[in-house]
Amino acid sequence: MTAMTQNPAVRARAEIDLGALRANVRTLRARSSGAQLMAVVKADAYGHGAVPCARAARQAGAAWIGTATPDEALALRAAGIEGPMMCWLWTPGGPWREAIEADIDVSVSGMWALREVTEAARAAGRTARIQLKADTGLGRNGCQPADWPELVHAALAAPEVTVTGLWSHLACADEPGHPSIAAQLSVFEEMLGFAEKAGVTPEVRHIANSPATLTLPESHYDLVRTGIAMYGISPAPELGTARELGLRPVMTLSASVALSKQVPAGHGVSYGHHYVTEHETTLGLVPLGYADGIPRHASGRGPVLVGGKVRTAAGRIAMDQFVVDLEGDTVEPGARAVLFGPGDAGEPTAEDWARAADTIAYEIVTRIGARVPRVHVNERSGAA
Numbered sequence: 001m002t003a004m005t006q007n008p009a010v011r012a013r014a015e016i017d018l019g020a021l022r023a024n025v026r027t028l029r030a031r032s033s034g035a036q037l038m039a040v041v042k043a044d045a046y047g048h049g050a051v052p053c054a055r056a057a058r059q060a061g062a063a064w065i066g067t068a069t070p071d072e073a074l075a076l077r078a079a080g081i082e083g084p085m086m087c088w089l090w091t092p093g094g095p096w097r098e099a100i101e102a103d104i105d106v107s108v109s110g111m112w113a114l115r116e117v118t119e120a121a122r123a124a125g126r127t128a129r130i131q132l133k134a135d136t137g138l139g140r141n142g143c144q145p146a147d148w149p150e151l152v153h154a155a156l157a158a159p160e161v162t163v164t165g166l167w168s169h170l171a172c173a174d175e176p177g178h179p180s181i182a183a184q185l186s187v188f189e190e191m192l193g194f195a196e197k198a199g200v201t202p203e204v205r206h207i208a209n210s211p212a213t214l215t216l217p218e219s220h221y222d223l224v225r226t227g228i229a230m231y232g233i234s235p236a237p238e239l240g241t242a243r244e245l246g247l248r249p250v251m252t253l254s255a256s257v258a259l260s261k262q263v264p265a266g267h268g269v270s271y272g273h274h275y276v277t278e279h280e281t282t283l284g285l286v287p288l289g290y291a292d293g294i295p296r297h298a299s300g301r302g303p304v305l306v307g308g309k310v311r312t313a314a315g316r317i318a319m320d321q322f323v324v325d326l327e328g329d330t331v332e333p334g335a336r337a338v339l340f341g342p343g344d345a346g347e348p349t350a351e352d353w354a355r356a357a358d359t360i361a362y363e364i365v366t367r368i369g370a371r372v373p374r375v376h377v378n379e380r381s382g383a384a
C-alpha cells in the first residue's frame with residue numbers, strides 16, 4: 001500500500017477525454033458559419049496536453065493549430081504535428097528562422113518584428129509566412145491603427161515575406177452586447193480594408209475566440225480561434241453552462257483518498273485551524289494541493305465528490321494536500337475523490353472550482369501542475 005500511494009500515477013491523475021474534445025471541435029465547427037477552425041493549444045492545451053489535443057483536434061477537422069509562443073509551435077512540429085500552424089507571442093531575438101523553416105505562420109505586430117522576420121527569412125533562403133496583427137481595441141498585442149499603414153506598406157515591400165493573414169483579438173467577447181465588441185469589429189473592417197486596398201491578399205482574416213464563435217456570427221470571417229470551448233468549458237457563466245452550450249468537459253481531475261480517520265469534536269483541521277470540527281466526525285485526506293494547481297483561494301470552499309457525496313475542502317488547502325469532512329461516513333483509503341469532471345456522475349465541474357476560487361475556469365484547468373499525470377483516453381477517432 002505504501003508503494004502504491006507513492007506512485008504518482010495512483011496518487012492523482014487528470015483524465016483527458018479526447019473523444020469529448022473531438023465532439024466539441026465538431027460542435028464548434030457547426031457553429032462557425034463555414035469558417036475554418038483553429039485549435040488553440042497554447043499553455044499545453046490549457047493543461048490538457050498539447051500534442052494529443054492537437055492531434056485529436058485535427059482528426060475532428062481543425063484546419064489550423066495555434067499557440068502563443070514559437071517554442072510551443074516548434075515542439076508540436078517536432079512531435080510530428082503537420083499542417084497550417086500559427087504562433088503569436090514573439091519577443092526580440094526569438095526563433096524566427098526555426099519557425100520559418102518549420103513552415104509556421106508568425107504574427108507580426110510591429111516594425112521590430114517585421115525587421116527580425118525579414119532578416120531570418122533572408123538567412124534561411126525562404127519566404128516567411130506572416131500574419132499582421134491589428135490592435136482594434138484590446139490594447140494588448142497588435143499594431144495600433146495609426147501605425148498600421150507603415151507596417152502594411154513595409155510588409156508588402158519586403159520580398160522575403162508574404163502576408164498570409166490579417167487578424168485581431170477581442171477584449172469583451174465574453175460579455176455579449178458590450179459596446180467594445182461592435183467598435184472593435186468596425187475598426188477591424190477599416191484596417192482590413194486598408195490592407196486589402198494596399199495589395200494584401202490574405203488567406204485568412206480572423207478575430208473570433210471561443211465566446212465570439214458561440215455568440216457573434218459576424219465575427220467569424222475565414223477562421224475562428226477556439227481554446228476554452230474546445231476543452232468543454234463555458235467561456236463565461238453569462239453564456240450558459242457547458243451543457244447548455246452543447247459542450248462536454250474534457251478533463252476529469254481525481255485523486256486517491258490517502259487517509260481517513262475519526263476525530264473528536266473541536267479538532268482543528270489544517271494550517272491555521274480555520275476549520276474546527278463541530279462534532280465527532282471522520283476526515284478524508286485528498287493528496288492534491290496548490291503545487292498541483294488546486295487554488296489556495298478555494299480553501300474552505302472547493303467541492304470534491306468522495307464517498308458518493310460532494311464535500312467541501314475543510315480548512316486551508318496546503319501545498320500537497322487538503323482535508324474534507326466526511327461527516328461520519330466511512331471512506332476507505334484508496335477511494336476516488338473527484339475534484340471536477342463533466343458533472344454527469346454528480347462530480348463538480350471546473351466552473352464550480354472557478355466560482356469557489358473567485359476566478360475563471362480557464363485558470364483552473366490551465367494551472368493543474370506537472371506533478372499530475374495526464375491520462376489520455378479515447379485517443380482513436382471513432383471511439384466517441
Ligand SMILES: *Cc1c(COP(=O)(O)O)cnc(C)c1O
Binds near residue numbers: 042210226227229
Ligand atoms: C488564447 C487565445 C485564443 C483562444 O481564446 P479562448 O477564449 O480560449 O477561445 C484566441 N486568440 C488568441 C490571440 C489567444 O491568445
